[in-house]
Amino acid sequence: VSARSAVISNKARASGVRRSTRNGRRPLSGAEEGHARLLSAAAELFRRTGYSASTTRELAGSLGIRSASLYYHIGKKEDLLYEICVDGLERIRTLVLAELAGIDDPLERIRVLVRVHTTTALADMDEHYTMLVEMKSLAARRRRKVTELRDQYEKVVRDVISFGQTSGAIRTDVRAKYLALALLDLLNWPIFWFRPGKQLDAEELGELFASIFIDGALNRPGRPSR
Amino acid sequence: VSARSAVISNKARASGVRRSTRNGRRPLSGAEEGHARLLSAAAELFRRTGYSASTTRELAGSLGIRSASLYYHIGKKEDLLYEICVDGLERIRTLVLAELAGIDDPLERIRVLVRVHTTTALADMDEHYTMLVEMKSLAARRRRKVTELRDQYEKVVRDVISFGQTSGAIRTDVRAKYLALALLDLLNWPIFWFRPGKQLDAEELGELFASIFIDGALNRPGRPSR
DNA sequence: GTCTATAGCGTGATAGAC
């Protein structure tokens, strides 16, 4: 089901057992966990220095191996970027849809969306940043595929907004498309500046942004003034 | 006063007159206009393919010259990125401050901020995108300088919010810092997806976002239902 | 102000040993 199987090296798929190497690290392949370590190291590096400026030597170095050894696990550098984008988008869409499942109240659906998106995107900051910013470095065919997945997820957001409008909970003088864009702006940008451990955690930030999006910044009688 | 003078090549500064070249384009140097053409071609390329993946050959090609000729105008590739960042931030801060000058009403100040930011950032989309996303490719010293300028501008935004709070117009149950971050999220993200000529122009988008930020997405009695 | 030619280097990726 995942696009990963299309990309992971056949050599790695064929091999099996797990054992330790002389540098004390577990081997990278043979189990899902090894591949995940590779992907998350790549995402961290890509976010920090950009995909194109990231070298296979530095990535390998962060995993304690030589760059040539990477090519046992992947076909080429771009595969890593592609998997990061696809996995990130598939995961957030799946998680959001799962959490929305039993919820009927239109405003509560928005709050759940904001909360799940924020916590997921910030938990996987490196992946999400890389997906949003470095997507352009993919070859045309793969870029189209990732764009498609992104559009699918944006449709989920737009539908939650539209439902709010038809239920009468959300203002209708602005089209769902633009409300959804505004909401996505609010949700996506924190991965540019959020630093874990600084005052607010992801959950609190989600609450805050849900409140700002729903209620606005205007002072209103009856709101606590802190 | 501009950081540009620290960067522009001495050779270019020393030269003078303007004439045409055989390919029908005006020369790049000798006037401000030529340098501006160079910067904006660079910003367009950097945004489209990323700073690191952009080659001096392609940049030169888009200007109708060879890559070696670029080095008459600049010291090195990174100078272009640095100038793009500095110019973009200085310009938007200056413009916003100028437009805010005579305005006392706290909500009107927010609306002006949103309008000027949106129109400027979208008019210079390539520069602003490049500044926000490719800043990390600058050497440490220059990156720090640009970060400083960005923080200065963010302080302008935070001050407009704080003023709104002390005037009683803006809610005080959320700290100015987070309201300002939410507003900046709303303002910055459109440069990722905005395409000129698609329904809304920058001015309309500004109005829309000001309204969403101030009033929120909630449906309220008395609001037009379109 | 632009050209041709090229130096010098770092990169992604492969071959083959262990």
Added chain:
DNA sequence: GTCTATCACGCTATAGAC
């Protein structure tokens, strides 16, 4: 699954002619 060694390429930047 990782290594050493290396190839072939494309890149930034310079030298010097016009």
